[in-house]
Amino acid sequence: MSSSTTTERVFNFSAGPAVLPEPVLEQVREELFCLPGVGSSVMEISHRSPAFVGVLDDARERIASLHQIPDDYEVLFVQGGATLQNAMIPANFLVDREQTADCIITGTWGKKNSQDVSYYGKLNVAWDGSETGFTRTPEQSELNLTEGAAYCHYTSNETIHGVQFRDPPGVGEAPLVVDQSSDFLSEPLDIQRFGLIYACAQKNCGIAGVTALIIRHELLERSESRLPRYLDYAQHAKGASMLNTPPTFAVYVTGLVCKWIQETVGGLEAMHRLNQEKAGLLYELIDQxxxxYSGHAQPSSRSLMNVVFRLPSAELDAKFVAEAGEQGMTGLNGHRSVGGIRASIYNAMPLGGVQALADFMRDFVQRNG
Ligand SMILES: Cc1ncc(COP(=O)(O)O)c(C=O)c1O
Structure with missing residues (x-):
């Protein structure tokens, strides 16, 4: 931890846990000591109290409303991060060991997801971008899908490589399962195309501790009560996301982030336009x-959330990160497996933060190019 005592905020480009919208932080600060009308903070009240049930219902309804979720879908909150979903998905959806899960692997997180499938059934890697260093998403024609697959999993935005799908892949009849951990609530989605959407909150919709799920009702029954209760989606749905004590503070922050997207940003279309504008500034500069600056992802697969690029040498990468830090821009170092620079510009990163980074990049290339 830094020994600095400054309380001035920086532009935080961390990949996660990541920047939160300032109005959300301000509301948290205001309500931290005492939730209005409750007499205690949200951290101190029973999860069964009407006040907290109201907080959880509010967060759930806001996600449902932002995504205009059809009636045959359910919003759930669970713990264990996105990583627990690597186990819960095959445990629930592979009814026996003869069933196959198709996995499209466009980066580290998709690869990790595929690694837990064989505990429960058969894995078919429908596409794997590792040989070319995870620089793009596949063409539809490149997918090697299994007839009768129990589900197909992909990662809409690979946080480490900065590779994002523009549109969900077509996978026929198999329920489409997507890890949206790093681009949840960043754009509108046609929910009907998905069987399950899941996202840990600490990048785009809150803080670590809670994972949001949007699941089609019919899939809730796949587990057929074969599983320990906590691993069973149907039990979480029956228990209204309160099978055990939920991460109350994290659920509360997610609700506030959703409210910010609805009321301050103006919904998911507006959120998407802002995200396109922010990413466009950086990619244009890279291209010019x-x-x-050389981008990691191929242009057609570039992420609007994590802009990954490198400079002509590792020394210049390090100098870039150090000088940016001195100018109040932090968290820019690339993931250790990729190197270079990664600017994570999630929903909450203000346009001003991206403009400051673009100005710095322009100046840096002039001085070092
Ligand atoms: C796309 C993606 N999936 C999964 C994870 C893992 O999330 P968690 O640490 O909450 O298990 C991350 C975290 O960085 C991620 O970016």
Whole structure:
């Protein structure tokens, strides 16, 4: 931990846990000591109290409303991060060991997800971008899908490689399961195309501790009560996301982030436009830098959330990160497996933060190019 005592906020480009919208932080600060009308903070009240049930219902309804979720879908909150979903998905959806899960692997997180499938059934890697260093999403024609697969999993945004699907892949009849951990609530979605959407909150919709799920009702029954209760989606739905004590503070923050998207940003279309504008600033600059900055992802697969690029040498990468830090821009170092720079510009990163980074990048190339 830094020994600095400054309380001035920086532009935080961390990949996660990540920046939160300032109005959300301000409301948290205001309500931290005492939730209005409750007499205690949200951290101190029973999860069964009407006040907290109201907080959880509010968060659930806001997600449902943002995504205009059809009646045959359920919003759930669970713990264990996105990582527990690597086990819960095959445990629930592979009814016996003869069933197959198709996995489309476009980066580290999709790969990790595929690694837990064989505990429960058969794995078919429908596409794997590892040989080319995870620089793109597959063409539809490249997918090697299984007839009768129990489900197909993909990661809409690979946080480490900065590779994002523009549209969900077509997978026929198999329920489509998506890890949206790093682009949840960043754009409108046609929910009907999905069987299950899941996202840990600490990047785009809150803080660590809670994972949001949007699941089609018919899939809740796949587990057929074969599983320990906590691993069973149907039990979480029956228990209204209160099978045990939920991460109350994290659920509360997720509700506030959703409210911010609804009331301040103006919904998911507006959120998407803002995200396109922010990412566009950085990619345009990368493309116009005569190769000084080189993007990791191919242009058609570029992430609006994590802009991954490198400079001509590792020394310049390090200098870039250090000088940006001195100018109040932090968290820019690339993941250790990829190196270079990663600017995570999630929903909550203000346009001003991206403009400041773009100005810095322009200046840096002039001085070092
Ligand atoms: C796309 C994606 N999936 C899964 C995870 C793992 O999330 P958690 O640490 O909450 O298990 C991450 C975290 O960085 C991620 O970015």
């Amino acid at each position: 830098s005569d190769g000084f």
